[in-house]
Amino acid sequence: MQIDAKLPKEKRIEIAAEEIFSKFGYEKATLDGIIALADVGKGTVYKYFGSKEQLFYKLVAVKNVPFVEALQAAVEKEKDLQAKLIAYFAVLVEFYHKNSALWQIVYFEMLNNSYCRLIFDEDDNPTVVSRYSEDLVSEETKERYLRYHQLIISEFDILKKLIVDGMASQELKAGNARVSASHLFFGVAMGIFHHIHQVETTISYEEMAKIIVDRFLNGEAM
């Protein structure tokens, strides 16, 4: 791989970082690898991004913004629940498929922190708590944990709201909307992460979304 030398250094770093993080995961990615690919000095990365963790966060946070906007726009442009769900998943499947490597890092290096966990109050607001003795987990760790969770939650909440509304309007069976939404959301995400669908070779994102939603609404039983 070769990054266009005419691009500004900040952009070159972003491209290189995405490549390296995607290839190696967060921990095994090295700044040295990133600067070699970006062909910039080490200080340049720190000037623009401050630290390895901030570099990664900026990368995914910046990507997340238009993605969430697209999810929101997709559900807004449709009228009925089924069409909203299909539009939502068409956008989601495409994004997760294209950013599989990066989003797996978010899910499993940044969030797979076994000494933190989230609890949700009755309004589904998350709080980070220590699983073990409090002093094992610094405030900084908790903040980081929450920060990455917010990314996923921003995507997830759009779906959850659809399901909450669907339950309210009795289009969906009553139940725990968060659990229903999470089964659906994470089942799809994991399928993509683990290359279950092999989307690219067979069917379009749109068709994939239709199957997902059909099964969600109507089940698999004959």
Add this chain to the structure above:
Amino acid sequence: MQIDAKLPKEKRIEIAAEEIFSKFGYEKATLDGIIALADVGKGTVYKYFGSKEQLFYKLVAVKNVPFVEALQAAVEKEKDLQAKLIAYFAVLVEFYHKNSALWQIVYFEMLNNSYCRLIFDEDDNPTVVSRYSEDLVSEETKERYLRYHQLIISEFDILKKLIVDGMASQELKAGNARVSASHLFFGVAMGIFHHIHQVETTISYEEMAKIIVDRFLNGEAM
């Protein structure tokens, strides 16, 4: 925590390793932490287990055997599809809940290796291929990747077979069984990993399984 000093050293190491890996994840777990808890010498770990990675693998592989047997036994003891599915998920939810930390490591530290991926042939047999240039990925890496996948697949295939059979017997709608199974399987797994269900505080594993299967079969639509 204190490990019974009368246990044989190999057992003490296993107990300590489970504790430490669960608490810290694979990368952040240190051999020093493990030997301190097991109260054995560092060489002893290498004598019995060969390396950090093999220690971890043995830990999860050993746990996986009775788990898969229990899944198999559960589906065999029931007659009809729905009962089999419920029995399967009652076992699975309990196991994943109790071994959440360890299994997350399998899913996301050992499998989140973005320069490998699996492809499945028409009989759903997996092969590891490099995502990028071949020479980036050693045979050893591929073997390791496949090894951890086999663990998950051994659990997953029991479910997939139920669904394949269900489709064959027209109890389930025709479709891609692997995709249907994976949505279901991974959706449940992720829900547990990310503490969506907060199982412990509300309902039994059995009841949880019933809800999962009901939604799978009949969907969420009214």
Add this chain to the structure above:
Amino acid sequence: MQIDAKLPKEKRIEIAAEEIFSKFGYEKATLDGIIALADVGKGTVYKYFGSKEQLFYKLVAVKNVPFVEALQAAVEKEKDLQAKLIAYFAVLVEFYHKNSALWQIVYFEMLNNSYCRLIFDEDDNPTVVSRYSEDLVSEETKERYLRYHQLIISEFDILKKLIVDGMASQELKAGNARVSASHLFFGVAMGIFHHIHQVETTISYEEMAKIIVDRFLNGEAM
């Protein structure tokens, strides 16, 4: 310089560290320099000493103990004030002369921390306070600052007590004992640090001590 390879590694590290810190000062001394001279691995230093700062502290703290004991013994073995003072300074001049490089680091790299300062309550107990906004100085910094001060204070207090007692017994003029003691103590220390006395080439430590004490007691005026 060559360190006896038969010595235990911990001892070799201590010898090398004293050499390197003395030669280069705390900041400019590098672990790489120390391990090269000690001919040990980098991990070995961390195993025995934990960090660069702890290595340095242990070095000076260990040296300080017999030194303070010697100062104490010297004043105890004499009866009258003048003899006590002479005995004290004979020991002090020798030690400071022989450990000039190391003790300068204590005085001026570890204590010359301009955003901390000590204040003394009426019983002359020291407290570390920030000179500027509190949040500039971590608790850890303050503890370190105090830790090194304690070393010097342990030496200084023996002298101060002599002077306090001397004032009480009216052998010395009334006045601020701490100020008098500090002029005397630090004047001598600085003279040695800055090689003013060139002790080695002219007179013995004993004779030097006599001059110091004579001038202190009787002044320079005819």
Add this chain to the structure above:
Amino acid sequence: MQIDAKLPKEKRIEIAAEEIFSKFGYEKATLDGIIALADVGKGTVYKYFGSKEQLFYKLVAVKNVPFVEALQAAVEKEKDLQAKLIAYFAVLVEFYHKNSALWQIVYFEMLNNSYCRLIFDEDDNPTVVSRYSEDLVSEETKERYLRYHQLIISEFDILKKLIVDGMASQELKAGNARVSASHLFFGVAMGIFHHIHQVETTISYEEMAKIIVDRFLNGEAM
């Protein structure tokens, strides 16, 4: 802190540098901190001052000139030895108190270079010699070492001359004038650096000087 934007850039840099060096010491002070406070470009500092070290040197050298002149003027305006000494220390105590942070850097970051030391010939002229093998110390290092020493010597020599003269005129006991002067000079300096006197809260610089000189001349004995 805010520096008057109407001042010329060179002046702004000096003010900022004094602030930053005083607060952080030489090593921990950063050019970035200085230019941020001075609100100038980084190149500007290099244009006017050449390097960090030259910036610091110019700062203290410029301050030292009027200080030495004031010391000289103080001793010249008085007739007898005691009055000269008091005048000298009144000026010195005030200056060292006000510039404590900066002068500590001179004493202990710039002079605490253990591979150099000064020797004095019979006329008390200093030469820099290596303590260890000659080739460890560059000529540049030696020059720098001497340069900072000259600052202190220019202050010190005025006192030394008073004492030499006092010994010659038999107002003072015969002895090594340099040693006597250095005890007095450095004892006072250190007392101020280490906040022993807590000058500000109790007595004036003049009164402080009187006590210092009284003790020097007459000693502490009753």
Add this chain to the structure above:
DNA sequence: GATGAATGAGTATTCATTCAT
């Protein structure tokens, strides 16, 4: 003249693995 983006040498620290006892 003035700037500040870019640099990269330099350094403390970690931890899986080895091997002599």
Add this chain to the structure above:
DNA sequence: GATGAATGAATACTCATTCAT
């Protein structure tokens, strides 16, 4: 068999200095 002392490769981060604009 069991140990743990010793290792050193690997890596994030800092900051004085340069130089094209």
